Amino acid sequence: MRRNRSVASKLVSSAVVYATLGLTAATNLVAQSSSPQTHRFELRIQNGEISDRSKPIKVQRDDSIEIDWSTDQRAIVHLHGYDILVTVDPGQTQKMTFVANATGRFPIELHGEQHRVLIYLEVHPR
Amino acid sequence: MKHAATRFATALLLVPISSENALAHALAQRYDLPLPLGYFLFGCGAAVAVTFVIFAMFFRHRDLAKTHDGFIFTVPIPNILVAILQSLSIAALTLLVTAGLFGNQSTFKNITPVSVWVIWWVGFGFLAAFVGNLWPLINPWVVTFDLAQTLTRRWFKVLSFHLFYPPWLGVWPSCLLFLLFACLELVAPARDVPRNIAIAILIYSFLTWTGFSTFGRDTWLKNGEVFSLAFGLVGRFAPLNFTHGDRYYVSVRPWAVGLVTRAPLSASMIAFALLMLGTVTVDGLMETPQWALFVSWALKGSSADGNQVRYMLLQTSLLIAGPMMLAALYLLATAIMARVSRSNFKETSGLFALSLVPIAIAYHLAHYFSLFAIAGQFIIPLASDPFGYGWDLFGTTLYRIDIGIVDAKSIWYISVAAIVTGHMIAVWLGHATAVTAFVDKNTATRSQYPMLVLMVGYTMLSLWILAQPIVEPNAR
Numbered sequence: 279m280r281r282n283r284s285v286a287s288k289l290v291s292s293a294v295v296y297a298t299l300g301l302t303a304a305t306n307l308v309a310q311s312s313s314p315q316t317h318r319f320e321l322r323i324q325n326g327e328i329s330d331r332s333k334p335i336k337v338q339r340d341d342s343i344e345i346d347w348s349t350d351q352r353a354i355v356h357l358h359g360y361d362i363l364v365t366v367d368p369g370q371t372q373k374m375t376f377v378a379n380a381t382g383r384f385p386i387e388l389h390g391e392q393h394r395v396l397i398y399l400e401v402h403p404r
Numbered sequence: 405m406k407h408a409a410t411r412f413a414t415a416l417l418l419v420p421i422s423s424e425n426a427l428a429h430a431l432a433q434r435y436d437l438p439l440p441l442g443y444f445l446f447g448c449g450a451a452v453a454v455t456f457v458i459f460a461m462f463f464r465h466r467d468l469a470k471t472h473d474g475f476i477f478t479v480p481i482p483n484i485l486v487a488i489l490q491s492l493s494i495a496a497l498t499l500l501v502t503a504g505l506f507g508n509q510s511t512f513k514n515i516t517p518v519s520v521w522v523i524w525w526v527g528f529g530f531l532a533a534f535v536g537n538l539w540p541l542i543n544p545w546v547v548t549f550d551l552a553q554t555l556t557r558r559w560f561k562v563l564s565f566h567l568f569y570p571p572w573l574g575v576w577p578s579c580l581l582f583l584l585f586a587c588l589e590l591v592a593p594a595r596d597v598p599r600n601i602a603i604a605i606l607i608y609s610f611l612t613w614t615g616f617s618t619f620g621r622d623t624w625l626k627n628g629e630v631f632s633l634a635f636g637l638v639g640r641f642a643p644l645n646f647t648h649g650d651r652y653y654v655s656v657r658p659w660a661v662g663l664v665t666r667a668p669l670s671a672s673m674i675a676f677a678l679l680m681l682g683t684v685t686v687d688g689l690m691e692t693p694q695w696a697l698f699v700s701w702a703l704k705g706s707s708a709d710g711n712q713v714r715y716m717l718l719q720t721s722l723l724i725a726g727p728m729m730l731a732a733l734y735l736l737a738t739a740i741m742a743r744v745s746r747s748n749f750k751e752t753s754g755l756f757a758l759s760l761v762p763i764a765i766a767y768h769l770a771h772y773f774s775l776f777a778i779a780g781q782f783i784i785p786l787a788s789d790p791f792g793y794g795w796d797l798f799g800t801t802l803y804r805i806d807i808g809i810v811d812a813k814s815i816w817y818i819s820v821a822a823i824v825t826g827h828m829i830a831v832w833l834g835h836a837t838a839v840t841a842f843v844d845k846n847t848a849t850r851s852q853y854p855m856l857v858l859m860v861g862y863t864m865l866s867l868w869i870l871a872q873p874i875v876e877p878n879a880r
Contacts, residue, residue: 383438400873402812
């Protein structure tokens with residue numbers, strides 16, 4: 279009984295060590311830390327969607343973000359998670375300004391009769 | 405910087421105007437980033453490596469499979485503690501139903517939706533899997549039924565007809581109820597509306613009490629009370645086990661040994677286990693870009709009005725097809741195992757279903773950890789104002805949830821570590837069960853090949869889902 283346990287505990291501890299090592303290696307490949315930056319995006323809604331961009335907006339944690347919205351018809355735009363809502367009228371520009379202090383993948387939706395995802399905002403860890 | 409922060413604060417102040425509409429479906433929404441490629445590859449590699457290591461170790465040290473038969477120790481639980489927990493459970497059920505029926509009907513201004521979907525279904529599920537399944541102790545339907553029985557003892561000897569429960573029926577009623585529950589959780593459009601949840605609780609309460617009084621409390625608990633079975637299944641993984649004899653006892657055992665199967669499960673119990681495992685995976689599949697593509701392809705050409713219904717039909721079909729597919733693969737694997745070990749197929753297929761449970765628990769943790777940490781915070785403001793009437797009982801009404809409470813990197817670590825560990829335990833469980841079931845040790849080892857393939861596949865599918873960006877199909 280005692281021997282089993284020692285075998286099992288060795289197994290577990292070695293696996294934990296390998297997992298930690300591997301993950302540390304993996305993170306170094308993924309993350310390149312740098313100081314927070316400021317990003318500006320101009321997004322235009324046409325026929326209920328963003329015509330010239332479909333890829334997610336990718337930023338890093340603590341970056342400052344400014345999104346300028348324009349539209350062809352009145353639109354209510356909602357960034358989920360950060361929970362920021364702007365109403366945009368044709369001919370004007372509305373700003374969404376915030377510091378991306380939480381990581382995650384957040385949908386930006388057009389609210390109307392149906393909610394429709396316009397684009398995703400991805401805030402990656404540093 | 406400061407300028408931006410001020411604007412951010414201003415934007416936040418504007419939110420209450422919109423939140424009613426905006427948060428209507430946010431309860432089910434997760435903000436997880438996809439698992440980066442490096443983590444995904446590492447997870448897959450580690451899963452395969454762990455499989456070979458354990459396999460080799462079993463070859464050398466077969467006594468590894470000798471598990472604890474029983475518990476390390478068992479102690480009675482003080483009656484007063486049981487009474488307190490049971491009173492809390494009844495109070496909670498009463499609160500959830502009354503708040504749901506009579507409170508504010510906006511999802512995040514009422515305590516019921518968050519309590520049921522996040523705190524109870526996800527949180528209590530985690531507790532049942534990792535610490536101990538308290539459900540047998542606090543099951544509110546049992547507590548109320550027992551109370552009613554005590555109060556009416558003067559007139560009725562027992563509150564049940566104790567009709568004969570046909571053995572062929574097994575836990576099939578629970579399978580059906582679980583499927584319904586999964587539909588309510590994942591498909592039903594108004595599942596976040598407090599009143600709907602309260603009504604569902606009431607209907608289920610009457611159903612359960614009817615089951616108790618028709619077939620006897622214990623018979624129905626074993627076969628038809630779906631949450632006893634569901635929490636019981638994941639609770640086999642936990643180190644604490646709560647039982648009821650003349651009084652309540654808690655026993656301590658190592659993690660996962662409760663899942664070593666000594667007697668084959670019945671056909672309906674295998675179905676229940678596979679249904680639960682399959683649903684967990686389907687839940688994740690429904691957020692992948694591939695599913696969204698499929699949905700938009702399948703819905704092409706139909707009118708916007710019909711879309712909602714068609715979308716729900718698609719989801720329901722996946723909810724049924726997913727577990728069926730898992731069952732087909734599982735039965736195929738066990739059929740080959742039975743062939744290799746020259747044993748009975750029915751028995752073999754009853755022995756190994758539970759060894760897959762750790763993989764599902766691990767995936768469930770990876771999938772829901774951040775939702776629990778983020779959406780679970782809603783309970784703090786809601787505790788002060790459970791009905792959404794504008795009360796402030798504990799002074800926490802103004803608490804604003806912190807979506808940055810866990811960093812994506814921590815979630816990735818937790819996910820990969822959980823899945824590799826879950827896989828390792830599953831492989832060990834399969835071997836331990838085989839060694840207990842088959843007399844000949846070589847047969848036991850050889851019998852594991854098909855199971856290992858299934859386990860590696862199931863683990864990789866879980867990792868693959870986590871590596872997909874979460875996408876909402878535009879079908880609403």
